[in-house]
Amino acid sequence: MDFLHTDLETLHEQLVNKEITAVELAEATLSNIAATDDTYEAFITVMKDEALAEAKAIDEAGIDPDNILSGIPYGIKDNLVTKGVTTTAASKILQNFKPIYDATVIEKLRANGAVGVGKLNMDEFAMGSTSETSYYRKTKNAWDQTKVPGGSSGGSAVAVAAGQVPFALGTDTGGSIRQPAAFNGIVGMKPTYGRVSRWGVIAFASSLDQVGVFTRTVKDNARVLAAMAGQDEKDQTSSDIAVPDFTANLRGDIKGLKIAVPTEYFGAGINADVKTTIKAGIAKLQELGAEVEEVSLPHTKYGVAAYYILGSAEASSNLQRFDGIRYGFRPEGVKNLDDLYVQTRSQGFGDEVKRRIMLGTYSLSAGTYDAFFKKAAQVRTLMNEDFQNVFAKYDLIIAPTTPNVAYNFGANEDDPEVTYMNDVLTIPVNMAGLPGMSVPAGFVNGLPVGMQFIANRFQEETIYRAAYAYEQATRLFEQVPGGNK
Template sequence: MNYFNQSLTSIHKQLSDKSVSAEDLTKQTLENIKNVDGDINAFLTLDEDGALKQAKEIDDKGIDSDNLLSGLPIAVKDNIVTKGLKTTAASKILENFTPIYDATVSEKIKKLGTITVGKTNMDEFAMGGSTENSAFKITHNPWDTTKVPGGSSGGSAAAVAAGEVLAALGADTGGSIRQPASFTGVVGMKPTYGRVSRWGLIAFGSSLDQIGPITRNVADNATLLNAIAGHDDHDLTSSTKEVPDFTSSLNKGVKGLRIGIPSEFMAQGLDDDVKQTVLNTAETFKKLGATVDEVSLPHTKYGVAAYYIISSSEASSNLQRFDGIRYGRRAKDVKNLEDLYVKSRSEGFGDEVKRRIMLGTFSLSAGFYDAYFKKAAQVRTLMINDFNNVFKDFDLILAPTAPTPAYGIGEDVSDPMTMYMNDVLTLPVNLAGLPGMSVPAGFSKGLPVGVQLIGRPFDELTVYQAGNAFEQETDFGKQTPTMGGNN
């Protein structure tokens, strides 16, 4: 199965008219993964037996003609729990953890007949922007295997970009869906905070995390978000707002839309090709009937500092549950309870996770809480106000997704500050809880460049509407990688 020239609609037609069965499709997908993934390393776990069993059950029951996801093989990021299928968050501390329940999103897509073929690689506990912080393997960018695919959802993005699957689920705490989508030339949506249940997502930053879809095109992305969005009684932070059909406005175009480009996002440090890509995208939107003007988000410069204090503080609280007693890795030859905690965590957590736990614990400690965590929370409020002020006059914000195209494996991983600064353009969206989507918009030296469209809270409809209009006018999303490089 060549997913490069397929969409949910075309796959569904083949399944519905029985020119291919769900079982055949799943076998072809697994075969495709085996042929390609040796170079990409997108998957941590493949569930061949479970996927084929599921596919046979769907064939026996019959493809649901009204459901585009029925019988579709899909990949899931390895921090979203899947009943009976190993879920590690790419960490040694959960190396052999098999959940006894499904995350809400896992349950929802399963009920719609999708087939989870495997779990994708990521930065450990979603802490990183390159998928180099995984405890098990480094994922490679399908466009050039010497480059990173982005992170932390690098495995999911690479699997879709390499044509291994048509769609995947990722999770975005500070850009972890959008940045890898940009680096690998696919579409990645971070929904509004609360739009999708976090029940069963292994927590990093509880006020920032959000699950979202990664696909080859905007329409497929909207369809997958339809499947996973909605209130969940298990998650009190999930919104009770009515979920619209995200595909309903796809073809309305952008005529009359007001789009703002934040001057702070186009400042020094932005790669020239990336900057030109944003300007070219703005011209395309103007040609399609939108108005585009410069806007200001003045507190953006404080975003990186505020984000890393808040997210690390929440991480230090969330990760205290990994104690070597209830589940996960348990150190041997320990002398007492404290020794068990220390050794289990020392052996189980990687350097980046330890770094953030220490930063977060310090920020929350007595004597420093007011100076760091409280101050970061106040800055967050100022950033939210900045966005609210812009959205009084504008429908959407257009911005670069990442400051540069994909960089080399090993290039930045040893420099935490450089890695953190790579998130400067994506993390404001998480701090403000807004929807943001990266769409392919250009190339730089053979590597994809994405732009992000940012909407008002719970206005994914307009984001998809603009993204689809741009996609229909251009052919960047139709380009496919020459595996390994020389694009």
Template sequence: MNYFETDLTKLHNQLVNKEITSVELTEQTIANIKATEPKVDAFITIAEEEALAQAKAVDEQGIDPNSLFSGIPVAIKDNILTKDILTTAGSKMLHNFKPIFDATVVEKLNNAGAIMVGKANMDEFAMGSTSKNSYFKMTKNAWDQTKVPGGSSGGSAAAVAAGEVLASLGTDTGGSVRQPAGFNGIVGFKPTYGRVSRWGVIAFASSLDQVGHLTRTVRDNAAMLNVLAGADHRDQTTSTREVPDFTANLNGDIKGMKIALPKEYLGEGVSAGVRETILAAAKQFEALGATVEEVSLPHSKYGVAAYYIIGSAEASSNLQRFDGIRYGFRAEDVKNLNDLYIKTRSQGFGDEVKRRIMLGTFSLSAGAYDAFFKKAAQIRTLLIQDFDNVFKDYDLIIGPSAPSVAFGMDFTPEDPAELYMYDVLTIPSNFAGLPAISINAGFSEGLPVGLHIIGKAFDEDTVYRAAYAFEQETQLFKQVPNLGGND
């Protein structure tokens, strides 16, 4: 099975018409993963036995003609709980953790007949922009294995971009689906906060975390949101709004659409190649009948600083549960309970996780709360107001998904905060809880450039419409990596 030459609809029709069975498809997918993995290292766990059992059950029951995902193999990011299958969050702390239940999004995919073939590598506890922070391995970019795949959903992105699977689940706290989608030239979507349940997702920062998903095409991506979206009584932050068919209006018509291009999104720090590619994309939208105008989001420059205070503060609270008592890693040769806590957390967490826990704990301390956490919360409000002001007059906001194309695996800045700036363009939409997508806008330095499209709350439909129109006009999704670094 060559996933570069098919899509969800074509594959679904083959399954329905019995041209291929789910077991055959799953066997071919796993064989392809095993052949490709030495190059990209996208997976922590390949669930071969479980996947084949699932596929056999789907075949015996019969492919559901009304479910596009019936019999289709998918990958799941390793911080999303999968019953009885190793779920590590990329951390030594959970190196042996097998959950006793599935996350809601996994349940929904199971109910749709999808086959879970493995758990994708990630930055530890979703903290990072490179996927180099994983305890287990370093995932490589599908286009050039000397480059990073982005993060924290780097494994989920690389698995799709390398043709190992057609679709994958990721999570997005500050851009962790969209930035790696941009680096790998695929489609990565973060829905409106509350559109998709977070129940069963290992928490990083609960007011920012969202489950997102990655595919090769916009239509496949919209079809996946049809499965994932909806209220969940176990997650009271989910919306009870009716879920539309997100594929219904993918017709390529965006005439009359008003699109904003913030000057801050093409300013200092954005590479010349990325800037040129995004400006060319803006011209493409105009050629399709949309209006593109420059606007200002003046508080965007404070987003990264505010994010790493709020996100780290929430992380310091959420990660208290990893104490060596109930599950996961436990330090040995301890003298007392306090010693157990200290040694377990010192040995079980990696440097980046410990860095953010310390930053978050400090920000919440009595002496620092007003100066740091409270100020960051006020900046978050200003960012939301900036979006509200622009969306009074515009349907969408566009910009780059990242300031540059994927950088080298050997890039190690003296100041870790340098890497934080790779989220500068995606963080604001997490603060505002807005839907946003990254699609391939073209190439610079031989690597994909991500086009970031942000919509109004619960207006995923418009985001998809614009992304689909651009994709169909440019046909960039047909350009695929050869996994040799000479694409």
């Protein structure tokens, strides 16, 4: 099964017309994963038995002609809990953890007939931008296996970009969907905070985490998001705002759309060729009828510092539950309860997770709370005000997704600050709870470049409308790994 040149609509037609059964599609997907994953190392766990059982049940019930996801296989980031299937968040501390329930997004996709085929690699507890902090695997970029795939949802991005699955789920705390989507030349959507339930997401930073979607095309992305979005009584932060048909306005027409281009997103530290590629993309949007003006988001420069204070503070609180008592890894030969806690966390967590726990605990301590955590929260408010000032006059913000293209493994291992700065263009969207999506914009030295579409809260429709017009005008989704670049 060639997912690199097949969209959801075509797969759905083949299933409805009985050209292929759900079981045959699942078997072909699993065979392809088995044949290719030694190259990419995208999967931590393959759900062969579960996938074939679900596909068989769907065939017996009959493919739903009105449900485009009926019988469609997909991949799941390994921080989304799956009932009875090992869920590790790419950490040693959860190496044998089998949840007793499904995340809400998994329940919703199953209700729509989608078939989960495996759990995908990631940075440990979603803490990282390269997927290198995983305890289990070293996921490779789909275009060049000597390069990082991005992160933290690196496995999800690679599985889609390499054609292993037609879509995959990820989470985005500071760019963890959009950045790997950019590095692998696919579409990655981080919805508005509250648009999708977080119930069943192993938390990193609860006020920033959001579940989203990786696909090869904009329309496929819109269809999957519509299926998994909506209010969830189990998640008090999920919104009751109605979920529209995100595909309704995908006509290729963006005449009169007002686009803002922030000067801060094209400043020092952004690769010159990336800037040129994105400016060419903006010019294409103008050709299609959009009105473009430069604007300022003056507090952008404080985003990374504020994010790592707030995100790490929330992480230090969320990760207290991993103590070796109730579930997960427990070391042998401990002397007492205190030693159990110390050894569990010392041996079970990787260096990056420990680093963020320590940073978060420090910023929440009595002597530093006002100087760090409180100040970072105030900066977050100012950043949100910047965005609202722009969205009072404009429909969309367009910018690069990342300051560079994918780079070599280990390039920044001695300087985590450099890695942190790779999220400088994506973090502000999470800080303000906005929707943002990365769409392929071209190539630099044979590696993909992503263009970021940002809208006001719950305006995903506007992002999809503009991104679809751009995608159809450029046809960049037709270029795939191993093909012409």
